[in-house]
Amino acid sequence: MSLTAEEKSTLKTAAFGAVYLVSDADPGFFAMLRESFAASGALAGATGLVKEVLSTGPLPKLPRGSTAEVEAVVLPALSRSVAILREKAPSEVDNYQAAVVTAVEQAANASHGVNAREADALAKVKTAVGVVSDPTITGE
Template identity: 90%
Template sequence: MTELTAEEKSTLKTAAFGAVFLVSDADPGFFTMLKESFAASDALAGATGLVREVLTGGPLPKLPRGSTAEVEAVVLPALERSVAILREKAPSEVDNYRAAVVAAAEQAASAAHGVDAREADALAKVKSAVGVVSDPTPTGE
């Protein structure tokens, strides 16, 4: 396994937190976002190995600002790049990263009022970006 650079670690972390932000942003409201953020942080902290080290260490990432489309334009390619980085440098961590990101996004989506259509759409985009096939049936409706 090759060591990740600071830039690569930042990409992985920004992508993971950005995925949670995309899902959380789909269900607006301060208290809703707070609830979803706490739920997601548990999933990210539950990762193991290198993924846990990257996601829980260092400063919080700077997430993109703007419209949903502008945030997606940064986060979704970062998720794809994160999987590519891990495939190249730490192949045994790819599934761990995917699982942590998807679990965090799913927990954020279901933390308040179940999963609505906008959250399900955001989840599907996150899953697609990390290479996880999406279940077409929304949960929690």
Template identity: 60%
Template sequence: MTDLDASTPGQRLTDEEKLTLKTGAFGAVFLVANADPGMLALFRESFAAAGAMADASGLVQEALTRGPLPELRRESAVEIESVTLPALRRAVEILTEKAPREVSVYRAVVLAAADRAARAHNGVSSAEAEVIARVRGVLGVDATGR
């Protein structure tokens, strides 16, 4: 049994489930980046968000940092949102079922990545704050972080 298995006895995530977690997390960052677009901003935001994902631990870190990247079309916020929000919901469901102790880790990492992305370029704009609030709501986290 590996260290990753120890936190979730008998419950491993499938590749599809890992991709769902990754799609939700990366999608949340893309939503923030698209809320206040700009090429330099996108680079800074992506780099900042990557740090939050690398700081994850256990099963969440494995899901977010290994394997293929999700395929997220970035033409419009509506397209990204139509994939991201359901992926975030499903990710919480997967973790609740298979690794309940990891739910809070996933929520924290996604919100930290979104927040770092927003703060990376000229602070958090009102559009970015609205996106983060939507992500927070889908994750089931209130404004106080609970």
């Protein structure tokens, strides 16, 4: 079953937004650049429908503003993305969750390890996408 343009946009905005939340938790241009490169590899490594959605079309327009404002858009979009996939492509749920979690973990670890703000962002993203946080992976 195929996804609508709006559903694809939700999945893409959620995934890229999750990476932005984690990257934004580690201030500095070079840190964000390293983290973005690390995360892009994980997103590009997805397979199937998830890879198609995340790697085609324009980049999503991510919300700007305070961390709380960005979270208010991205975290519900992550939960909605999983719900969309459960309904329309159940075999892709694990793939999407793995791509998002791997991307945010790689982003968090790309520059000077995981700080407290990044650990908090990681936990929120994992909860929103339906993956239980593993402190041994994130360094929480």
